[in-house]
Amino acid sequence: MTSFVINSAESLQKHIGELRIDWDQHKFLRGSYRTGKDRSLDQNAKFHAICSDLARSPMEWAGKRRTAAQWKVLLVSGHAVATKEAAEIIPGLEGEFINVRESTALMSVKRGASLIEYCIAFCSENDIPISENHIS
Numbered sequence: 001m002t003s004f005v006i007n008s009a010e011s012l013q014k015h016i017g018e019l020r021i022d023w024d025q026h027k028f029l030r031g032s033y034r035t036g037k038d039r040s041l042d043q044n045a046k047f048h049a050i051c052s053d054l055a056r057s058p059m060e061w062a063g064k065r066r067t068a069a070q071w072k073v074l075l076v077s078g079h080a081v082a083t084k085e086a087a088e089i090i091p092g093l094e095g096e097f098i099n100v101r102e103s104t105a106l107m108s109v110k111r112g113a114s115l116i117e118y119c120i121a122f123c124s125e126n127d128i129p130i131s132e133n134h135i136s
Contacts (some may be wrong), residue, residue, distance in 0.1 A: 039108065040112065044104070050071075050075075050119045054068070055068040055070075061074060072104070078118065079115045082118060083114060083118075088100045
């Protein structure tokens, strides 16, 4: 499977040429594409910093302190519900229950900004200080 980004007229022409070559060789193509940019590296850094801030805080969730990775799951799930996206809780492979959540890596810039706003609001409501160099 080939993955690519087209961000200029030149790269568009390059990939059209590659598609033609693949078509000539196989006479069958299957694929998909999406428009818009993925969330930025800056957004990624801000979100993970907030998760770390929460993990360092004394705040407990469901009776105990949580790691940054656990806060990530909690925040992404909460954001999905708050923004009317689907939340799906399903039985896991060993009978546990899991939330099949959206991927932050596949979020658009707009969706990433919304997640960060949600996180900042959550921290504010719960008196959790956020690292100043990650607020903008």
